[in-house]
Amino acid sequence: MKKYSTFVKYCCFLSVSLLFYYNELLTTPVIEQEVEYISCDSLLEYLSPPIPALLIDIEVLEQIERDHCHLQKEKSVNIGVDIKYEPLVKDSRFRVFFYKNSTTKDYLGFDIIGKKKLMPNGISSFLTGSTLLSWYQQCTINSTYLELAVSSEELPYNFGKKTEEVFSNFQVGRLDGTTENVQRIEVKSAFKTTIDIVVMYQDEERHTNFIFGISQAVVDSRGTKKYFSNYDPYCSTDIHGHLFWVTCRPEKRLVYLLFFTFPCFFLFPMMFVYQSSLFGSSQSLTDENDYGTMGPVSFKKRSLKTCESLISQMNTSIPILLTDVEFLQMLEKGSCESCTGRPIKIGVDVKHLSATWIMEDPRFEVLYFTNDSTKDYLDFRSDPRKIIPKKFPTRWVGNVEVPSNIKMFVGFWQRAKFAECLNLHIPRAGAKVRMPARPSSAVLARLRDEIIENEMFPFLNGGTLLGWYRECSVIPHTQDMDISVFSEDYNSGFVEKMERNDSSFMIRRKFGMTNDSFELTLAPKDGFRVFIDVFLMYPGIENGTVTHHWVGGVSPDGTKYKYTYPVYDPWCAADLHGHIFWVTCTPNEKIVKEYGKLWYLDHLTSKYSWNSSGKNVKRNGKWTKEQMKEVYKVFKGVYQKWKKLSIH
Known part of the structure; x- marks a missing residue:
């Protein structure tokens, strides 16, 4: 009994305590968040920031739509x-979402809303069918046939009667269904693009969506064919700078489409394998419809990117030249994934300078170039300045010009840094001009092109290098011109073409062997008559390291000569009377080595000995009489051929 009495006392005490506690709760005034009902105009005036801003607060927008606004100062809008x-926004009234407004895109850059409606009258279209598949796989779409869908809930009453008005910029080709219940609309643009727009309806019984007119669809009780799909077009994506809405789970939608495309159920395992290989495990896909996790960026990461689709995405309204060496090298290998996520380097002709939006396009790193008709190279306005030959094979993907011989273009770009000549005045009173600069430079440029076609990169050497560097021209009293090619780059097909008479040049002399002191003297078959010496330049190797380079010479008695230079670096480009030629990037070093410290003074060619005057020449052995039969060949018929050509 005593035990129960204690228990009763405890319960009474607890009850009294709870009574006091709840009384305190009930009598304590509740501090409510202050709400002030004001006119919507006053609300907007209060919210007006000191800079242009876009109101994107859904709750506030709904209040304005109902014309029933209230102000909660503690809540950010x-x-x-x-x-x-960005630096000007510091205001506790707002929760700020920053966006980029690129002139090359039709949407605002926080991937929430578009700059303009993709269809008029408030109708939002979204990708479906083959267009959705093409976007998801390759991040591009077929430019001749597009498939879009719209929700029936967004169509105004009697929409079928208003199609001509709604699609005033298009030609309406077909309209299925009734004016009250439109099922499908086909329109064509001025560019002959066919756009198939299907209307998606809501099935209340099945709690799903459907469209009419698909041959493999489910047949309802009335005999009408329907195609069912759970659609959630609440995500956005970028296609070539344009915003489009898409389903937030395209992989599910596309597998569903593929299933109904093949009526044979035994193919379903194949569909499962296709889904797994293309999109990965379905368990790894989130069901959230959130821009942070299911936005267009995540779609692109799962896409089957191809080099061609990436190039297609670069298309613009003005012609551009693809100059990105890294991208081109990946393109040559057929694997361009590593080039995504960064701006691609392009060249744009200065005649398109007015298209300033291209500089703001985040897809590109732009270099402008001039294309002067009096020069045979493109001149890029870069730092450092770059020039490359105009003549290289390309193909066009839309407005994107893509080098088709990537190895050649990369070689051009690696040698593109512009080198300046000194343009010194050299007094030559009364000296006879044996080598007019402009016609001789033009012939040398023709030979340059033939050598390039044979996958070699020639560069100026000897007296021709001296003339360019010292006076930006050709030494007027010289008797020939000099160029070199690295021995490791030599292509015997170049000589074979001339021997087959398939070249515009002919061989006058052929000295040495390809692995020792090889030299050609060439002459053009037509045009200005000039002899051009072509030397193979060899690496000088000591202890496994290249310490110098050298070219050879051979005298009639078989004596070999070696002209030694510091390690050669012909990775720069120069202008010689409107023609591009490659030169050493350190010309002063090479010229001092060959001509001495007084190289800037003129020395008459008639007083210059080819095998003794140079500061860098020395004997290098001697060919035997038997060897001379193979290594010393002079073709005396060149002058006769010139005479015959002159007669004809």
Whole structure:
């Protein structure tokens, strides 16, 4: 009994305590968040920031739509602000979402809304069918046939009667269904693009969506064919700078489409394998419809990217030249994934300078170039300045010009750094001009092109290098011109073409062997008559390291000579009377080595000995009489051929 009495006392005490506690709760005034009902105009005036802003707060927008606004000063309002105003935004009234407003895109860059409606009258279209598949796989779409869908809930009453008005910029080709219940619309653009727009309806019984007119669809009780799909077109994506809405789970939608495309159920395992290989495990896909996790960027990461689709995405309204060496090398290998996520380097002709939006396009790193008709090279406005030959094979993908011989173009770009000549005045009173600069430079440029076609990169050497560097021209009293090619780059097909008479040049002399002191003297078959010496330049190797380079010479008695230079670096480009030629990037070093410290003074060619005057020449052995039969060949018929050509 005593035990129960203690228990009763305890319960009474607890009850009294709870009574006091709840009384305190009930009598304590509740501090409510202050809400002030004001006119919507006053609300907007209060919210007006000191910079342009876009009101994106859904709750506030709904209040304005109902014309029933209230102000909660403790609650921040969502606004969108151009990223260029970021330093100016410091206001506790707002929760700020920054966006980029690129002139090359039709949407605002926080991937929430578009700049303009993709269809008129408030109708939002989204990708479906083959267009959805093409976008998801390759991040591009077929430019001749597009498939879009719209929700029936967004169509105005009697929409079928208004199609001509709604699609005033298109030609309406077909309209299925009734004016009250439109099922499908086909329109064509001025560019002959066919756009198939299907209307998606809501099935209340099945809690799903359907469209009419698909041959492999489910047949309802009325005999009408329907194609069912759970659609959630609440995500956005970028296609060549344009915003489109897409389903947030395209992999599920596409597998569903593929299943109904093949009526044979035994093919379903194949569909499962296709889904797994193309999209990965379905368990790894989130069901959330959130821009942070299911936005267009995540779609692109799962896409089957191809080099061609990446090039297609570069298309613009003005012609551009693809100059990105890394991308081109990946393109040659057929694997361009590593080039995504960064701007691609392109060249743009200066005649398109007015298209300033290209500089703001985040897809590109732009270099402008001039294309002067009096020069045979493109001149890029870069730092350092770059020039490359105009003549290289390309193909076009839309407005994107893509080098088709990638190895050649990469070689051009690696040698593109522009080198300046000194343009010194050299007094030559009364000296006879044996080598007019412009016609001789033009012939040398013709030979340059033939050598390039044989996958070699020639560079100026000897007296021709001296003339360019010292006076930006050709030494007027010289008797020939000099160029070199690295021995490791030599292509015997170049000589074989001339021997088959398939070249515009002919061989006058052929000295040495390809592995020792090889030299050609060539002459053009037509045009200005000039002899051009072509030397193979060899690496000088000591202890496994290249310490110098050298070219050879051979005298009639078989004596060999070696002209030694510091390690040669012909990775720069020069202008010689409007023609591009490659030169050493350290010309002063090479010229001093060959001509001495007084190289800037003129020395008459008639007083210059080819095998003794040079500061870098020395004997290098001697060919035997038997060897001379093979290594010393002079073709005396060149002059006779010139005479015959002159007669004809």
